[in-house]
Amino acid sequence: MKRFEELFGHKPVVAMVHLKALPGTPLYEGDLEGIVAAARADLLALQEAGVDAVMFGNENDRPYELRVDPASTATMAYVIGRLREEIRLPFGVDVLWDPLATMALAAATGAQFAREIFTGLYGSDMGLWEGRAAEALRYRRRLGRDDLFLLYNVSAEFASPLDTRSVVERAKSAVFSSLADAILVSGPMTGEGVDLAHLKAVKEALPQVPVLANTGVRHDTVAAILEVADGVIVGTALKREGYTFNPVDPRRAQEFMARVRAVRGR
Numbered sequence: 001m002k003r004f005e006e007l008f009g010h011k012p013v014v015a016m017v018h019l020k021a022l023p024g025t026p027l028y029e030g031d032l033e034g035i036v037a038a039a040r041a042d043l044l045a046l047q048e049a050g051v052d053a054v055m056f057g058n059e060n061d062r063p064y065e066l067r068v069d070p071a072s073t074a075t076m077a078y079v080i081g082r083l084r085e086e087i088r089l090p091f092g093v094d095v096l097w098d099p100l101a102t103m104a105l106a107a108a109t110g111a112q113f114a115r116e117i118f119t120g121l122y123g124s125d126m127g128l129w130e131g132r133a134a135e136a137l138r139y140r141r142r143l144g145r146d147d148l149f150l151l152y153n154v155s156a157e158f159a160s161p162l163d164t165r166s167v168v169e170r171a172k173s174a175v176f177s178s179l180a181d182a183i184l185v186s187g188p189m190t191g192e193g194v195d196l197a198h199l200k201a202v203k204e205a206l207p208q209v210p211v212l213a214n215t216g217v218r219h220d221t222v223a224a225i226l227e228v229a230d231g232v233i234v235g236t237a238l239k240r241e242g243y244t245f246n247p248v249d250p251r252r253a254q255e256f257m258a259r260v261r262a263v264r265g266r
Contacts, residue, residue: 004182004210004230004258007090007112007149011226012052013260014092014212015253016235017042018244019079032075036082042248046238047088049253050261055092055115056080058088059190064158068098077108081088084109092151097126100135106148115184115214115233117156124159133178135179151233152180153214155198157189163241171202175209184192184214184233191236191244192216193255200228218242219256226263 008014019034021027039056046054058072065072073095080093084258092113094103099116106114119131140148154170155161163170167185174180176262185202187193193216203211208229217232219227225232238253240246 001208001210001230003149006147007053008231009052011229011260011264012231013257014053014055014231014233014240015046015049015051015248016059016233017046017054017056017074018059018235019056020059022072022075024069025061027060027062032078035075036079038247040086043083043086044173045250045253049238049250050255050257051089052231053090053092053113055094055113057094057115057235058110059235061096064096064126066097066129066180068095068101070101073098073101073105074247076105079112080109082107092149097129097156099132100139103136103139103143103148107143107145111148113151115151115153118150118152118180119154119178119237120156120170121162122156122159123162124156126158129156129159131178133174137179150179150181151184152178153184153186154180154202155184155186155194155214157186157215166201167198168201168205171211172205175206180209181214182210182230184212185229185230186214187216192214193218193221194225196224196228199225203228205231206207219252219259221261222256222259223263226260 092109094115118133122129212231218237236244240249
């Protein structure tokens with residue numbers, strides 16, 4: 001927990017910079033400079049709102065891949081490189097849904113943390129989905145990034161676990177057997193809320209491990225969630241009209257952080 005708070009602070013808000021669709025994906029618009037400009041606008045709005053960290057992800061690269069085309073990782077590195085001198089906060093990366101590509105991107109950009117599905121077996125929109133923690137952590141070692149803080153999502157979005165164990169058992173196992181630095185609990189899809197009972201149960205089972213809500217945190221739920229969780233990851237709630245694939249709305253981001261500061265001040 002000490003390392004977590006040194007990196008993020010107390011009860012942090014990690015805000016998403018969702019990149020526009022990347023080259024080679026079905027929704028790519030053919031405008032690389034537009035991707036950079038949109039990411040810059042979101043980054044600056046989030047930093048101005050006072051979030052504690054930002055994370056770059058390729059949420060627009062639908063349909064998602066389990067082994068990502070190298071062009072996606074390379075383009076993400078290019079975009080982050082273009083913005084690097086403007087990033088004033090700890091930042092992380094997530095290349096959906098590929099743990100090894102995420103490790104490579106973190107090494108290339110100097111990211112301090114990374115998020116992915118590292119463990120478990122799921123039936124998903126993408127087919128049979130298998131965690132790759134052993135490969136990812138060995139790759140992290142080869143890349144010289146043992147310092148990279150890893151957030152393990154143990155309730156995958158767009159998927160159902162084929163593992164019959166409870167989310168609590170899966171979380172405890174991820175810490176013990178797969179060396180998770182922090183545990184994320186998610187709702188069924190991006191933008192959909194986490195089950196608060198699941199969040200409480202995981203936190204009670206892992207009192208010494210950071211446990212964060214990973215999806216669907218909203219203005220009207222963040223106070224209750226932060227009473228339980230050690231932090232939140234938020235994207236959709238900070239977008240115009242609360243829609244995942246819209247740009248960040250500076251007003252919504254500022255109002256969200258005002259509610260977070262009220263919770264921290266109690």
